[in-house]
Each structure stands twice: as C-alpha cells, then as structure tokens.
Amino acid sequence: xSYIAKPKITHPGMPKNKLGxxxxxxxxxxxxxxxxCGHDSVTAAIIQxxxxxxxxxxxxxxxxGIGCSSKTPAYFVNQAHGFNSVHGRMPxxxxxxxxxxxxxxYIGVSGDGDSLSIGVGQFVHAIRRNIxxxxxIENNGVYxxxxxxxxxxxxxxxxxxxxxxxxxxxxxxxxxxxxxxATYIARSFSGDxxxxxxxxxxxxxxxGFALVDIVSPCVTFNDHEGSTKSYAHTRQFYHHVIDIDYxxxxxxxxxxxxxxxxxxxxxxxxxxxxxxxxxxxxxxxSRASAFKYLREHFxxxxxxxxxxxxxxSRAEMHELMGNINTPLSQLPxxxxxxxxxxxxxxxxxYR
Amino acid sequence: MKPTxxxxxxxxxxxxxxxxxxxxxxxxxxxxxxxxxxxFSEAYMENRKSNVFPGILGRVxxxxxxxxxxxxxxxxxxxxxxRLKRVAADHRDDITELLPKVPxxxxxxxxxxxxxxxxxxxxxxxxxxxxxxxxxxxxLPTTGGLMRTNIPQFRLPPKVLDEEIGYILDxxxxxxxxxxxxxxxxxxxxxxxxxxxxxxxPRGKDLxxxxxxxxxRIHIGIDWLExxxxxxxxxxxxxVLIIGVGNTAMDCxxxxxxxxxxxxxVMARKPRRFxxxxxxxxxxxxxxxxxxxxxxxxxxxxIEDGKLVGMKFELMEYRVDENGVIxxxxxxxxxxxxxxxxxxxxxxxxxxxxxxxxxGIDFNDWDCPLVxxxxxxxxxxxxxxxxxxxxxxxxIIWAVEHGHQAAISIHRYCQGESISERLPDGLNLASQKMxxxxxxxxxxxxxxxxxxMPHVDLLERFKKIDIEVELGFTAEQAVQEVERCxxxxxxxxxxxxxxxxxxxxxxxxxxxxxxxxxxxxEDELRTRLSAPAENxxxxxxxxxxxxxxxxxxxKDEDLCVHCSLCAERCPTGAWDxxxxxILIPYAKNELLDDxxxxxxxxxx
Numbered sequence: 001x002s003y004i005a006k007p008k009i010t011h012p013g014m015p016k017n018k019l020g021x022x023x024x025x026x027x028x029x030x031x032x033x034x035x036x037c038g039h040d041s042v043t044a045a046i047i048q049x050x051x052x053x054x055x056x057x058x059x060x061x062x063x064x065g066i067g068c069s070s071k072t073p074a075y076f077v078n079q080a081h082g083f084n085s086v087h088g089r090m091p092x093x094x095x096x097x098x099x100x101x102x103x104x105x106y107i108g109v110s111g112d113g114d115s116l117s118i119g120v121g122q123f124v125h126a127i128r129r130n131i132x133x134x135x136x137i138e139n140n141g142v143y144x145x146x147x148x149x150x151x152x153x154x155x156x157x158x159x160x161x162x163x164x165x166x167x168x169x170x171x172x173x174x175x176x177x178x179x180x181x182a183t184y185i186a187r188s189f190s191g192d193x194x195x196x197x198x199x200x201x202x203x204x205x206x207x208g209f210a211l212v213d214i215v216s217p218c219v220t221f222n223d224h225e226g227s228t229k230s231y232a233h234t235r236q237f238y239h240h241v242i243d244i245d246y247x248x249x250x251x252x253x254x255x256x257x258x259x260x261x262x263x264x265x266x267x268x269x270x271x272x273x274x275x276x277x278x279x280x281x282x283x284x285x286s287r288a289s290a291f292k293y294l295r296e297h298f299x300x301x302x303x304x305x306x307x308x309x310x311x312x313s314r315a316e317m318h319e320l321m322g323n324i325n326t327p328l329s330q331l332p333x334x335x336x337x338x339x340x341x342x343x344x345x346x347x348x349x350y351r
Numbered sequence: 352m353k354p355t356x357x358x359x360x361x362x363x364x365x366x367x368x369x370x371x372x373x374x375x376x377x378x379x380x381x382x383x384x385x386x387x388x389x390x391f392s393e394a395y396m397e398n399r400k401s402n403v404f405p406g407i408l409g410r411v412x413x414x415x416x417x418x419x420x421x422x423x424x425x426x427x428x429x430x431x432x433x434r435l436k437r438v439a440a441d442h443r444d445d446i447t448e449l450l451p452k453v454p455x456x457x458x459x460x461x462x463x464x465x466x467x468x469x470x471x472x473x474x475x476x477x478x479x480x481x482x483x484x485x486x487x488x489x490x491l492p493t494t495g496g497l498m499r500t501n502i503p504q505f506r507l508p509p510k511v512l513d514e515e516i517g518y519i520l521d522x523x524x525x526x527x528x529x530x531x532x533x534x535x536x537x538x539x540x541x542x543x544x545x546x547x548x549x550x551x552x553p554r555g556k557d558l559x560x561x562x563x564x565x566x567x568r569i570h571i572g573i574d575w576l577e578x579x580x581x582x583x584x585x586x587x588x589x590x591v592l593i594i595g596v597g598n599t600a601m602d603c604x605x606x607x608x609x610x611x612x613x614x615x616x617v618m619a620r621k622p623r624r625f626x627x628x629x630x631x632x633x634x635x636x637x638x639x640x641x642x643x644x645x646x647x648x649x650x651x652x653x654i655e656d657g658k659l660v661g662m663k664f665e666l667m668e669y670r671v672d673e674n675g676v677i678x679x680x681x682x683x684x685x686x687x688x689x690x691x692x693x694x695x696x697x698x699x700x701x702x703x704x705x706x707x708x709x710x711g712i713d714f715n716d717w718d719c720p721l722v723x724x725x726x727x728x729x730x731x732x733x734x735x736x737x738x739x740x741x742x743x744x745x746x747i748i749w750a751v752e753h754g755h756q757a758a759i760s761i762h763r764y765c766q767g768e769s770i771s772e773r774l775p776d777g778l779n780l781a782s783q784k785m786x787x788x789x790x791x792x793x794x795x796x797x798x799x800x801x802x803x804m805p806h807v808d809l810l811e812r813f814k815k816i817d818i819e820v821e822l823g824f825t826a827e828q829a830v831q832e833v834e835r836c837x838x839x840x841x842x843x844x845x846x847x848x849x850x851x852x853x854x855x856x857x858x859x860x861x862x863x864x865x866x867x868x869x870x871x872x873e874d875e876l877r878t879r880l881s882a883p884a885e886n887x888x889x890x891x892x893x894x895x896x897x898x899x900x901x902x903x904x905x906k907d908e909d910l911c912v913h914c915s916l917c918a919e920r921c922p923t924g925a926w927d928x929x930x931x932x933i934l935i936p937y938a939k940n941e942l943l944d945d946x947x948x949x950x951x952x953x954x955x
Contacts, residue, residue, distance in 0.1 A: 003788045007796030007861045007914055009425055013883035014863065024861075036853040036922025044858035191852055219853060219922045231851045235899045 005030050018054040026051045028075040036223075038190035038216030038231075039068055039138045043075045045193050046107065046136070049200035050077060053248070061097060061104045065090040065119060068145050069111030069138035069216075088119020091126035091135075095317070098131055101327035102318050105204055106133035112153040113143050116171045120152070123173075127180040127209050132316040134203040134210045137173050138190070140218040141229035148221025159226030172298065173213045178291055178309055184210035185309040189234050190217065192305075199307060201246040207268045208316040215303060239297060240278040242306040247272040267312055275307065284310050352873050354895045354903075357844065360778035363931040365890060366908050367839045369432055372419030374752040376935050377401040379416055380840040383435050384792065387833035389826075392446050394439035399446075401935065402436075403473050403519075403751050404498075406511045409437030410821065411502050413598075413629065413746040421837050424886075424910055425862075428801040430835045434821075438829045440511070451480035451939070453522045458482035460765045463543040465532050468496025469747050470549030470738030472519050473754025477938040478761060479522035486543075487524060490531035494520070497551055497739075498747065500577035501599065503606045504817040535706040535734075545733045545761045548720075549750070552739035554702040558594060558695050562652030566659035569652060572599045572696030579606055579816075586611040588691020592662055593617045594649055597627035600696035604641045607694070609816045616688065617643045618662075622669060625677060635820070639809065644688075648680075653687055661689040699744045719743050726770045727757040735760060758938040766941075774941065777934030782927050783841055784918075790928055792841055794915040796861070797834040838913045842931045845904055847894040849925035852902070856917035856926055857881060862910040865917060870896070870903045880907055 006027070014022045026047045031040050050060060060080035062073035066087035073082050081104065085093040090108050098106055115123045115137050126135065141154040150158070153173070154166040177185050184206040188196040196214065203210035215234050217223050223230045247253055249270035263275045275284070283289045290309050297304045318325065328336060355362060365371050369379040377398060385394035398405035402412075412433050420429030460483050464471035467489035475485045493499060495512045520526055532538055538546060555571035563569060568588065572595070578584040591607040593600045596619040604615045617636070619626060622645050626633065637643065647664040654660070664687075667680040701718050708714070711731035713721045720729050722736045729736055737753030739745060760770040783791040805822040812818050824832065857865045863882035870876075873891060877884040884891065889909035896903060918926040 004795040004914065004916070006859060006916060007912060008798070009796060009861055009912065011862045011864070011882040011910055013885065031859075034922065035920045036851070036855045038853065040858050040920075041854040044854065191854060193854070217853070219851075223851070223922075231853060232899055235852075 017051055019056065021051065021054075023047055023051040026057070026077050028073075028078045031072075031075045033068055033071065034144075034220045036219035037068070038140060038214075038219070039072050040075070041190040041193065042109075042136065042138050042196070042214050042216050043072050045190070045196045045200055046109075047076045048193065048197045049204060052197070053201055053204060055105060055204070059104055061094075061106050063090050063094045063097070063106060063108040063133075065110055065114040067111040067114045067143075068218075069109055070114055072109050072138070073107075088114050088117070088122055090114065091119065091122035091131070094133055095126060095129065095131055098133065098317065099323065101329060102132065102323070102325065103327050106131070107136065107204065108133055109136045109138065112137060112139045112141060112151040112173075116152040116173060120171070124176065124180055127177055127182045127211070130181075130183060130208045130314060130316045130320065132207055132209070132318070134200065134206075134212065136200075137211070137213045138216040139173065139213055139229070140216050140222055141170075141227070142218050142222040144218045144221050148218070155228040158228040159224070161221055161224055165226075172294075173211060174304075174308060175291060175294055177209075177211045178287055178294070181287075181314070182211050182309070183208035183311040183314050184307075186211065186307045187213045187215070187303070187305045189215045189238060189303075189305060191231060191235065192238070195240065195243050195305065198244050198246045202244055202267075202273050202307065205246070205267060205269060205271055206310075207312070208314060234303060237301055237303050239302040239304050240306050241282050241293075241304055241308065242284055243276045243278065244307045245274040245276065247274060265310065265312070273307070273310070278306070284308060352870065352876065352891070352893045354847075355890070355892045357892075358778070360776040360933055362890065363778060363780070363842050364776070364933045366842060367931070367933070368419040368421050369416035369430075370840070370933065372415045373401075374415065374749045375401040375755065376752075376933065377416070378840070378933070379432055380836055380838050381932070382439060383430070383432065383833045383836055384838075386435055386438050387793075387830050391439050391442035392444045392449065395443040395446055396449050398436055398439060400937075401751075401755075402748060403476055403754075404469060404515045404747070405436050406440035406515050407469075407498060407507060408747060409433060409435075409440050410511070411498070411507050412436070412748055415748070421839050421910075421912075422835055425837070425912060426798075426800070431801055431804070431824075431832050434804055434824055435829060435832055438824050441823050442826075447518070450518055451476070451522070453479050454482045456482065457484045460484065460544045461486070461542060462545045462547065462761055462765075463488065463538060463541070464547045464549060465538075466496055466548070466550040466738075466740070467491075467494040467516075467526065467528075468549050468551055468738060468750065469498060470740070470750040470754045470757075471547060472516060473751045474547050474549070474737065474758045474761065475522065475524045476519045477755060477758030479519070479524055481762060481938060481942050483762075483765070485522075485524045487526050488530045488532050489526065489528050492529050494526065494528070496549075497573070500580045501573050501602065503576065503602050503609075504580070505605070505609065505812065505820050506602070508817065508819050531705075533705045535712070536710050539710065539734075544765050545735065547735045547737060547757055547761065548740050549736075549738045549754070550703075550740045552699040552701045552744045554700045555695065556698040556700060558649060558697060560649055560651050562654050562659075565654045565657070566652065568659040568692045570692065570694045572603050572694050573699060575694055576602060576606060579610065584610070589613045590690045591615045591692045591694065592688060592690045593694045593696055595619075595696035595698070596643065597696060597698070598629060598632050599699075600694075601628050601632040601636045603694045603696050604636055605639055606816070607692075608639055608641070609813055612692075615641050616690075617641055618647045618649065618664065618688075619643060619645045620648045620667065621677060621680075622646065622671075638806070639812075646680075647686070647688075648682075650685065652693065659691065659693065661687045662693055663687045699739070701740060701743055703740075717743065725756065725773070726760040727753055728760055728764070728770060733764060755937055759936070759941060762938045762941050774936035776936070779932040779934065780842065780844060780929040781932075782929050784927065788919055790841075790915050791930075792838050793834060794838070794841075794913065794928070796837075796912055796914055799831050799835055801835065802828040802832045840931050841913050841915075841928050843892075843906060843911065843913070843917060844927050844929045845892070845894050845906070846925050846927070847897055847904065849923040850894075850897050850904060851923055851925075852897055852899050853922060855920040855922065859916045859920045861914060861916070862912060864907045864909065864911050866905045866907075867897065867902050868905065876905065880905060882907070882910070884909060
C-alpha cells in the first residue's frame with residue numbers, strides 16, 4: 001500500500017469517451033491491497049471497461065460482500081452508488097436493489113471465499129433468477145484476508161505456502177454457472193487486460209446474469225512455486241478459447257478479421273459481440289458441449305478462458321416476474337402506496 | 352528494440368531535463384533539494400562546482416534549464432530554478448573555507464587569459480588550484496566584462512560580482528587591469544605556455560540608415576550601457592526609442608527609465624512571437640510601463656536643425672506560414688515617432704582587430720575564429736577561445752562551460768597530453784528506499800503553482816539606478832517552489848529479471864507512462880503504448896524480455912513525475928527509485944589520479 005494518493009494529473013494526450021471523461025475520471029481511492037495483487041489489475045480493467053462504454057457514474061451500482069475482492073469497489077468509480085454487504089450476501093442485496101431499480105448497471109465484485117464458500121447459496125440463486133448484473137469473481141484460491149488458507153476453488157494438489165497440498169475437489173464457478181443456466185459465462189486472467197476488458201464490457205451490457213471468473217493471483221499467499229493460481233502457473237497453462245471484441249450499438253465493425261475467424265453476435269441493446277475463436281470447434285451456445293470441453297481441458301490441467309457460454313434469449317428477473325419497468329424511486333407515491341383500502345382488499349383475497 | 356543501456360551515463364542524464372539543458376550541466380534537483388533543507392552553503396557549492404557564479408547566474412542567467420523543465424509538460428510553468436539558485440547564494444554562510452585551495456608551489460606553467468569576463472575567470476578558477484600561474488589581462492579598469500558593463504546594476508548589484516570574482520582572484524591570480532592586448536603576436540612571444548581568449552563579442556551592430564551620423568543622440572546599445580555603468584553617461588532625453596527587442600534592448604529601456612527618460616518605446620520589426628528577448632525580461636520591462644511597438648521597421652532618423660527629433664518607420668505586415676516561418680513582409684505605410692535619443696540594440700559581432708591574420712588563427716566570414724567545439728583550441732596550438740569570442744554571442748552559462756572545457760584542454764596541453772582524449776562522464780546510482788513506503792525525497796506531487804518573485808515597489812525602484820528590483824524568494828517561497836520539482840534525478844530503474852508482470856505499476860502510474868507489450872521497432876511501438884508517446888525527444892526505456900512471457904516493459908520518459916508509485920506498488924522490487932549522479936569531469940579530475948571518477952554505476 002502507498003502512503004501517497006495517486007497524483008491528480010493526467011497525460012494530456014489521454015483519450016476521452018463519449019461523455020468527455022478520461023479513464024482517470026473513473027478511478028476510486030488508492031488501493032490498500034498488497035502491492036502486486038491481481039485484484040488491482042481487475043480494478044484497472046473495470047475502470048477501462050466502464051470508461052470505454054461511457055457509463056455515467058451515477059448509473060452504476062457497485063455491490064460487494066467481504067474479502068480482499070470485496071474491498072475493490074472502493075477503488076473504482078468514486079461517484080457511483082455502492083453497497084458493501086455482509087459476507088456472501090452481495091447477491092441478495094443486489095437482487096433487492098435491482099428489483100427496486102432495474103435501470104442501474106449492477107456490477108458485483110466478489111471472491112472465491114465470498115461466492116463459493118460462505119455465499120455459495122446466494123451465488124447459485126442469483127444465477128437461477130437471472131439477475132441482470134455483471135458478477136465478477138476475483139479468484140485466487142486462498143483466503144488472503146485471513147492469511148492464506150485454501151478456499152473452495154483451490155485445485156487438488158496445489159501447494160500452500162506452508163503445510164500440506166490441497167486434497168479437496170474445487171468448486172469451479174464456470175461449470176457451476178453453466179449447469180445452473182447462467183446466460184453469459186466468461187473466464188479470464190487479471191494479467192491479460194487485452195482479453196479481460198472486452199469480456200467485462202460484454203458482461204456489463206449483457207441482459208441477464210453475466211459471470212466473469214477471473215484468475216487473480218494472491219501475490220502474498222498464493223504466488224509461489226507449486227501453486228496453481230500463481231502468475232507463473234496461470235501464464236503457463238492459460239488457454240484462450242474465444243476472445244471477443246465488443247462493438248457498441250450503431251458502430252461499424254472496423255477491425256479486420258480473417259475469413260471464417262470472426263462471428264458477430266447481436267446483443268439485445270443493438271451492440272455486437274464479435275467472437276474471435278481461437279479453438280474453431282468450440283460451440284459457446286451449447287451447454288452440453290461447453291461442459292464437456294471445459295472438463296476435458298480442466299483434466300488436462302489447462303485454464304480455459306474467454307467467453308465460454310452465451311444465451312441472449314433468456315428472460316432476466318424482471319421479465320420472469322412480470323415486474324414494472326420503472327424504478328420504484330420514480331413512481332408517484334399513490335402508485336407505490338395504494339392506501340389502506342387496497343391493502344384490505346388484498347388481504348381479503350387470502351382469507 | 353534493443354534494451355536500453357542504462358550504464359551509459361547519457362541515458363539517465365537526459366531524463367534530468369534541466370541538467371541536460373544546462374550547458375554547464377548543473378545538478379539542479381540535487382541543489383534545490385538542499386535549499387529546501389536549509390543547506391544553503393552546500394547548495395551554493397554544488398552550483399559553484401559547475402556554474403562558478405551562482406549569485407550572478409541566480410539573477411541574470413538565460414536559464415535554458417527552465418524551458419527544459421519537466422514540470423512544464425505537466426502544467427504551464429517550470430520550476431523557478433534560476434531564482435532558487437539565487438536563494439542559495441543569498442543565504443549562504445561564509446564559504447571561503449570550502450573553495451578550492453591553491454598549492455604552495457606552482458607547477459611552473461604560465462597561462463595568459465585575455466579579458467576578465469566569465470569565460471576567463473572560469474579558466475582561472477579551474478587552473479589556479481592545480482598550480483598554474485594564471486595572468487588575466489583586462490582592457491577596462493575593472494573585472495567582470497559584460498556582466499559588469501552591460502548588465503545594469505538594478506539587475507545585478509556590483510557587490511555580487513565583486514564577491515564571486517573575488518573568490519577566483521584570491522587564488523593567486525595575477526590581474527592586470529587597464530591592460531589591453533593590442534597584438535596577439537606580441538603576447539605569443541611572451542613566455543606563456545598557453546593563451547586563452549575570452550574577450551566576448553564587443554562590437555554592437557550599427558544601423559546604417561539616413562541620418563545615422565547627423566546626431567550624437569544615437570547610441571550603440573552595449574557601448575551606451577557600458578558608459579552608463581562607468582557613469583560617463585548620467586542622463587538621457589525624455590523620449591527614448593530602443594531599436595531591437597532582445598535582452599540588451601530590455602536592459603537599455605529599463606536603464607533609460609532610471610536616468611531621466613519619461614517615455615520609452617521599444618521598436619520591434621516583427622510580431623511578438625519572433626522577439627529574441629526572454630519572456631521574463633519582456634515582462635519585467637512592461638511592468639515598468641515600457642511600451643513595445645511591433646511591426647515597425649526603421650527607415651531614417653529625422654533630424655531638424657541638426658537635432659534628432661524623431662525616427663521614421665515603415666509599418667510592416669507579415670505572413671506566417673503553417674510551419675511558423677515568417678516572410679519578409681510588405682510595407683503598408685510610414686510613421687514618424689518623435690524622440691530625443693535612440694539606442695540601437697540589434698545585436699553584437701565579434702571583433703579581433705588585435706589578432707594578426709598570419710599567425711595560424713583562422714577566421715570565418717563573420718570574424719569568428721575557427722575553434723574546435725570540444726577542445727576550444729583554434730588552429731594555432733596552445734591558443735584557446737571561450738565565451739562569446741569563440742562562437743559569437745551566446746550567454747554567461749555557455750561561457751562558463753567553455754571555460755571548463757578550455758581549462759581541461761589547457762591542462763592536457765601543458766602536460767603534453769592529447770587534448771582530444773578526455774575523461775568520459777561517469778554515473779552513480781543509489782537506491783532511495785528508506786523503508787516500506789518511505790523514500791529519501793519528497794515524492795508526492797505538489798500542485799502548487801510557480802511562486803512569484805517579489806519586486807521593489809514601482810515608484811521606489813526608479814529613485815536610484817542601483818536599486819535591485821528583484822527582492823529574492825523568502826525562505827517559505829523557496830521551500831514551496833522546491834516542492835514543485837519533480838526530482839527527475841531520482842530515476843525509475845527497472846530489473847527485468849524480477850518482474851512477474853502483475854501490471855501493478857502500469858495500473859497505478861498517474862500519467863500512464865508504463866506499458867508491457869510485445870517488442871517491436873520504436874516508431875511502431877510508440878503507437879501502442881498506454882498513453883500517446885508523441886514527444887520523440889524523450890526516450891523510451893525498454894527492458895530486456897520479461898521472464899514469464901518474453902514481452903518487454905516500456906517506460907515513456909516524457910511525462911513521468913517520479914512519484915515512486917510504480918516502485919511502491921511493485922511486489923518484487925523490480926522497479927526501484929535510484930538517485931543518479933552524473934559525474935562530470937573538470938580539470939581537477941585530470942590531475943587527481945587518486946580520485947578517479949567512479950566507474951559506471953549499477954542498475955540493470
């Protein structure tokens with residue numbers, strides 16, 4: 001951690017987005033995480049993604065629970081809304097917030113402890129309800145805040161800094177989300193912003209539950225030889241399947257793609273995700289084949305990354321429940337509160 | 352690209368823009384930090400090492416360091432380096448004990464220095480402590496050359512000159528005042544082992560237009576300033592025109608106001624952006640209500656009944672092309688401006704009527720001697736030039752640097768060594784890490800704006816010609832101004848083998864000057880960095896291939912504010928903040944075999 005704040009000066013040549021803001025306008029307070037923490041890179045990628053999307057800061061809600069990962073919403077978009085909830089309870093708080101105001105863009109930042117241990121029940125039901133949010137898991141395989149015990153995502157055989165290797169099956173958030181019917185599932189690495197930033201942009205713009213599982217090494221407790229979540233291990237076994245480019249609505253696809261290499265998919269808001277398949281045989285619309293592929297490569301010790309599953313057709317929570325589209329805060333009081341007579345009528349229905 | 356060779360002292364030297372921009376390579380960040388710490392004598396001596404006249408230069412230097420200052424790339428105004436130098440001089444204790452000592456016995460070598468200006472004095476300063484018998488021949492009755500005769504006392508008090516020149520003369524220098532040399536041939540027949548010419552560019556340019564010789568109220572600027580300095584001229588008419596808009600013109604107009612002028616106009620032929628005067632000298636003149644008229648080209652002096660009554664100008668119109676090049680202009684009219692005196696300040700030329708043309712010293716078409724730019728020796732062995740006399744009018748700090756180089760050459764020449772073989776620059780690098788998050792220097796960016804120099808009240812300052820206008824910074828102002836320094840000498844030094852490519856440094860850099868990417872050719876690389884790298888004068892610092900991916904770490908040196916956050920956020924210590932000290936050889940380093948320049952420093 002640093003004792004000085006990042007100086008408030010910007011390179012005069014930095015680009016501005018459609019709101020006239022630079023990426024540094026999307027920064028937060030100075031990180032208090034360990035120097036070299038993967039989470040800080042994820043923060044930087046989130047800043048880059050919302051900057052490039054031109055998100056209005058007051059239209060963003062940052063949700064989190066407890067853990068190193070859950071501190072990070074303090075480090076980006078200072079002017080956004082935020083809720084730092086109880087351990088593992090970020091999904092239900094987000095569900096409530098989203099139910100009250102579906103107009104905001106929700107980004108939940110969680111970790112492998114917050115989502116796969118204490119909060120795993122919340123995590124799976126958020127997927128089931130298909131809450132319209134971007135759910136980031138900063139996955140480092142250890143409980144960094146309590147000095148490096150194995151978390152539920154630790155791989156079998158991964159060595160701790162001290163003590164015995166892990167011998168319990170890991171929970172893989174990607175396969176879990178796939179089996180539960182999440183509609184946008186991606187995996188990436190904190191050290192690969194080229195891949196990560198477009199994946200985050202797609203996840204933020206996706207309608208429905210978008211999971212981005214990010215290998216984000218714990219530089220203090222899980223970056224040694226023998227760890228399967230270290231910078232070196234991740235780089236060695238990193239396997240790109242499908243990288244994407246995110247193209248905003250009404251913008252032309254400018255990049256040149258080789259014949260047959262790229263596949264555009266239109267999203268509900270008119271933006272486009274261009275899939276750049278590294279592995280041509282991979283089918284990201286089939287849960288069955290995606291699951292098989294993931295398992296095979298997992299067994300081979302590879303870390304499969306990219307956009308791994310996408311379904312733009314499934315209804316999100318508000319549609320499933322037939323909710324009103326207007327945020328509750330914008331409804332007149334008489335609609336929000338129909339009065340005691342209406343309440344009586346309702347109660348009579350249940351007598 | 353090839354990984355940057357940081358063992359070459361030039362690389363880190365260039366990052367210290369002020370020091371690189373200074374002809375004498377004064378270690379600016381080092382001495383201004385000393386000022387903030389109240390170490391004024393130490394700061395003075397650090398200055399004196401390279402620029403010899405800190406008190407003088409702290410007032411009147413052309414300050415090439417300031418336009419070069421990195422701060423100017425982050426905000427409008429550079430650090431007030433020059434005036435901080437004056438703070439060191441103003442507040443120093445008695446430093447005579449710290450000055451170089453002259454040995455008891457001379458080495459028997461005799462060196463003649465012609466002219467007692469800054470160039471010759473620097474040579475004396477460097478050679479006398481080595482045991483040379485130094486004689487200075489000066490035509491005028493006093494020392495200092497143009498520093499005394501052409502720079503008015505309200506900018507540079509004589510006391511400051513006397514003190515700093517005195518330090519040098521006290522090194523057993525034989526000073527012969529009122530002793531013009533009228534024949535180089537004659538001097539060469541005397542028993543000197545080497546001769547150094549530091550006679551400046553003493554001939555003011557004239558303006559040959561009608562009426563020039565019909566009045567005695569038309570003056571050549573530098574001669575007129577000299578006459579004022581020696582009190583041969585004590586007054587001037589009420590309306591004065593200054594022709595030319597360089598720094599001499601600024602001295603002429605402000606001097607006029609102090610000896611009787613009520614209205615002074617500076618007449619410029621071209622628009623303001625083509626003025627030669629330094630911005631701050633223009634500001635100071637305009638503060639004193641000097642009027643600067645642009646696009647007036649002198650046509651003739653208007654003489655009535657043998658008396659100068661005005662001057663006729665052609666009114667000019669110019670076109671400036673997209674490259675900023677101005678055309679010759681067209682005349683759109685004429686105008687007569689009344690005046691009582693005219694001072695011509697349109698430049699200076701070299702003049703060597705006293706150097707015979709058949710003694711092996713060659714001259715170019717502008718009467719400048721042909722002098723080697725490294726050794727300062729002319730075509731005749733043993734004769735050296737420096738200051739304005741070498742390559743035409745430059746400035747004091749260049750003259751000092753010429754003096755240092757000439758002193759090295761003279762020493763080697765007198766010892767029978769090759770003067771073209773010179774000691775190389777050296778480099779020391781030392782980590783500034785003091786603790787987990789602690790650096791030995793003030794690394795936080797301070798957004799304070801440049802401190803304004805307090806001036807003597809406008810009415811007060813005209814009462815006498817020798818009232819120094821600038822009061823100097825207060826201690827508080829000096830400390831605030833030093834905090835603006837970006838400590839460019841505290842280098843970001845990278846060890847590629849330690850990097851784990853976690854991106855921490857890249858994410859935290861406030862000015863986005865770091866990138867990890869695939870290697871490539873420079874022009875192409877510059878297009879895919881974190882921030883645009885369009886200043887090609889600033890280097891890219893390229894690492895060797897990184898251990899994990901073989902990509903390279905690239906730092907664009909252009910905008911780095913040396914905040915140390917990259918080094919603080921680095922989990923492996925791959926980035927470190929190390930103070931670079933550029934070791935610049937002087938004549939004394941040639942002599943002291945037991946004090947060799949340290950070898951090239953560490954740092955990968």
